Amino acid sequence: MAQPRVVIVGAGPAGVRCAEQFVKAGLRPTVIDEGRRDGGQIYRRQPENFKRPYSALYGSEAERAESLHRSFDALHAAVDYRPETLAWNISEGRIHLLSGGRASSLAYDILVLCTGATDRLMPLKGWQFAGTYSLGAAQVALKSQACSVGREVVFLGSGPLLYLVASQYIKAGAKVAAVLDTSSFKQQLSALPKLMARPSLLKKGMSLVAAIRRAGVPLENGVTPLEIIGDPERGVQALSYRQANGEIVNVSCDAVAMGYHLRAETQLADLARCEFAFDQTSRQWLPQTDTDGRSSVPGVYLAGDGVRILGADGAENAGRLAALAALADYGHTVMDAELAALRKQQLAMERFRRGLLQAFPWPAQQAASLPDEAIVCRCECITAGELRRVVCDMGAIEANRAKAFSRVGMGRCQGRYCGHAGAEVIAAAAAIPIAEVGRLRAQAPVKPLPFNLVEDAS
Amino acid sequence: MKTEQADVIIVGGGIMGSATAFFLRQRGRSVILLERGLLGQQASGTNFGNVRRQGRFLPQLPLANRSLDIWRRLPQLIGEDVEFLPSGHIRVCYGQERVGLLEEYAQAARAYGLDLELFAGERMRARFPFLGPEVGAASYSPLDGHANPRLAAPAFGRAAARNGAQIFENTEVETITKQGDDFLVSASDGRIFKAPALLVAAGAWADKLCLQFDEPVDLVARGPQMGVTEPVPYGLKTVVGVTSARDEEILYFRQIPRGNIIFGGGGRGPAYPDLRRAYVMPQNTLNQLRQLQRLAPALANLNLIRVWSGIESYMPDDLPVMGPSARVSGLHYAFGFCGHGFQLGPGVGDVMAELIDTGRTTTPIEPFLISRFAKQKSERTRSAQAGLDQILLNVEE
Numbered sequence: 001m002a003q004p005r006v007v008i009v010g011a012g013p014a015g016v017r018c019a020e021q022f023v024k025a026g027l028r029p030t031v032i033d034e035g036r037r038d039g040g041q042i043y044r045r046q047p048e049n050f051k052r053p054y055s056a057l058y059g060s061e062a063e064r065a066e067s068l069h070r071s072f073d074a075l076h077a078a079v080d081y082r083p084e085t086l087a088w089n090i091s092e093g094r095i096h097l098l099s100g101g102r103a104s105s106l107a108y109d110i111l112v113l114c115t116g117a118t119d120r121l122m123p124l125k126g127w128q129f130a131g132t133y134s135l136g137a138a139q140v141a142l143k144s145q146a147c148s149v150g151r152e153v154v155f156l157g158s159g160p161l162l163y164l165v166a167s168q169y170i171k172a173g174a175k176v177a178a179v180l181d182t183s184s185f186k187q188q189l190s191a192l193p194k195l196m197a198r199p200s201l202l203k204k205g206m207s208l209v210a211a212i213r214r215a216g217v218p219l220e221n222g223v224t225p226l227e228i229i230g231d232p233e234r235g236v237q238a239l240s241y242r243q244a245n246g247e248i249v250n251v252s253c254d255a256v257a258m259g260y261h262l263r264a265e266t267q268l269a270d271l272a273r274c275e276f277a278f279d280q281t282s283r284q285w286l287p288q289t290d291t292d293g294r295s296s297v298p299g300v301y302l303a304g305d306g307v308r309i310l311g312a313d314g315a316e317n318a319g320r321l322a323a324l325a326a327l328a329d330y331g332h333t334v335m336d337a338e339l340a341a342l343r344k345q346q347l348a349m350e351r352f353r354r355g356l357l358q359a360f361p362w363p364a365q366q367a368a369s370l371p372d373e374a375i376v377c378r379c380e381c382i383t384a385g386e387l388r389r390v391v392c393d394m395g396a397i398e399a400n401r402a403k404a405f406s407r408v409g410m411g412r413c414q415g416r417y418c419g420h421a422g423a424e425v426i427a428a429a430a431a432i433p434i435a436e437v438g439r440l441r442a443q444a445p446v447k448p449l450p451f452n453l454v455e456d457a458s
Numbered sequence: 459m460k461t462e463q464a465d466v467i468i469v470g471g472g473i474m475g476s477a478t479a480f481f482l483r484q485r486g487r488s489v490i491l492l493e494r495g496l497l498g499q500q501a502s503g504t505n506f507g508n509v510r511r512q513g514r515f516l517p518q519l520p521l522a523n524r525s526l527d528i529w530r531r532l533p534q535l536i537g538e539d540v541e542f543l544p545s546g547h548i549r550v551c552y553g554q555e556r557v558g559l560l561e562e563y564a565q566a567a568r569a570y571g572l573d574l575e576l577f578a579g580e581r582m583r584a585r586f587p588f589l590g591p592e593v594g595a596a597s598y599s600p601l602d603g604h605a606n607p608r609l610a611a612p613a614f615g616r617a618a619a620r621n622g623a624q625i626f627e628n629t630e631v632e633t634i635t636k637q638g639d640d641f642l643v644s645a646s647d648g649r650i651f652k653a654p655a656l657l658v659a660a661g662a663w664a665d666k667l668c669l670q671f672d673e674p675v676d677l678v679a680r681g682p683q684m685g686v687t688e689p690v691p692y693g694l695k696t697v698v699g700v701t702s703a704r705d706e707e708i709l710y711f712r713q714i715p716r717g718n719i720i721f722g723g724g725g726r727g728p729a730y731p732d733l734r735r736a737y738v739m740p741q742n743t744l745n746q747l748r749q750l751q752r753l754a755p756a757l758a759n760l761n762l763i764r765v766w767s768g769i770e771s772y773m774p775d776d777l778p779v780m781g782p783s784a785r786v787s788g789l790h791y792a793f794g795f796c797g798h799g800f801q802l803g804p805g806v807g808d809v810m811a812e813l814i815d816t817g818r819t820t821t822p823i824e825p826f827l828i829s830r831f832a833k834q835k836s837e838r839t840r841s842a843q844a845g846l847d848q849i850l851l852n853v854e855e
Contacts, residue, residue, distance in 0.1 A: 096740045405609070411688075444743065445763075445764075448688065448762065449762040450762075451761070451762065
């Protein structure tokens, strides 16, 4: 049998470990990476001329980050690495790419999508003002460019990233005005048994909380965000929220970094025509795979946070598993013991994932109470009131229908930022379960495509 | 299970079916409309949104004129704005090759009440400065324009429902039989609907129903290749379309007041009616980006943010099927609009309602009758019109 042509999309923890596994088996995969360097979001490498040490950049994760980077450096000659390359479409066994203004396409026999995750966002009145960032964006500014997103930053939301980024900002010397978690202490406590599936990670999380408190930064649980106060000229001025005891507080700031854990980046899986299913635990639609990462489409494998949010360690395992699955499907001998060990580790990761979702739940109820004048879709400037109007007056209770009528999710980001919240607004307005709202179908291009690109002969 | 009954059953809730339902209610006829998905989801909801008469098959112009008259009155008529903008439309050609055809068409269209003005050279550059250097001439139709296809068919459906039409979405029609004077329509979930008149307006799904009445048609399902840019300041108010003998050159675009530029053309993509999916081929997208820069070089600075497709039905002679069945009394058809049905939608609805209600229509629809396919088996009727076809083909919405 001829060697299969392998294309991996993503060079984060899943993509790197996946590539490594293919190389071990004697194959030369092509690795497509949107980033300038490998490492993905979590282990994002600083620009070449930056000199901060691993300990400063990645804290407790320094060792894992360095290990991943070294592994990929060692693969340099054995893979076809294509950084700064956007995979913008998939069709008929080819993946379509854009790099440096040039468009090309690659045929594949095995495609492994390791597309990772981005912040899961809940709209808030005023979140369109300059100075509102996602937690991930705030972290990118710091990791990649050593910049803070503001002079006084409020960290708002829920999930591990909230505490991680806030503590990284504190450590870097930025002024953090407050860390506000929408989940209650009680919810976090109730998740402890599941979180014990990964005791070391739980311990790291608790140490982040302790570090924030030690720095004297106000940290509150069980808050309800009300509004980002600001204006188009000056941007963010303050954040208004309700404390757990019911008191309404305004905290002055010039930037808000917000996010509610993560959402899987699934556009390419959708364009590859993989089947999706609704995951009740995370209240999101996810592409379906078997234990090892085989999607519903032969030849297409999925790994990492783009399938379900298991975090970096889980993604490394998933990348390996997907490669092993593909290799097995192509007649390579795969060691059962290796598979079994990885699968077993993934079970603990899954238990921990459920723990995190219980500890830091997606605040679905906020969508229902979002004021009518609050913008849901920032690309198209569509308010919650307009979305509710098409649901209630025009009967658009399905996500794509509501998009067609209201334009929510129709802009540059194609609903990647507002899609989940939009679905919650629809479900609440129509009084139907969220799963019935469906999901926004992905359309190419994955990111905007310039007209003046140059086509390479493929 | 209770049998629902009405004067007319319409199968298919695209713009044809929805508009017919509306106009039948205006005539006091009771209506049941059955739609397998949601109103206006396929060809009617995903097309370019052209409300264009020029470039059409000339004998279709009376129907297109009747439709334009309704488009202009639409907000008053149905109580909703579907963003119809009579912005003007230009049909352009590259070089000089087809200038003669544009002139001939303009001459012939005058008899049908369609006034076109030809622009070329300095005059064209001054009037339409955004056109690229390869554009040789532009035929300007001042009264044509564009509308929002995502809104039009559902708006007709809602207006029909407000006036008493019974609209059943998510209702898949399985079989249709005629018993005595009545059509019995059974849905896949077992519901039965009954009426003495039936309209098949099922787009790319219509051929299966025609077959049930032994009136086979060669229908092909294809998907339009659409795209949209990010919003930029509103400046290109005229809808632009290219006429060409080469498929890859036949592009069209329009800008909407909120700023986005919507475009399509350059060939079609695969469509799968059974799966209810149609796809945009990446090579078509790339060709469109190339061709659009040729057509309007300033577009080079923009980004494409989204593509989409839908399921359209094409007939072998590029003309729709419209009018009564040749075999079964009470049965009517309105489907197969070959990618140029959106503008016609309101007019088709009005004509079909008239036809079903009174048995006749004041608008000529002879060339669109299903009976033409039976005739064509023995004689190639349209070959005599080949010269005309040269001008008429390659028109899309």
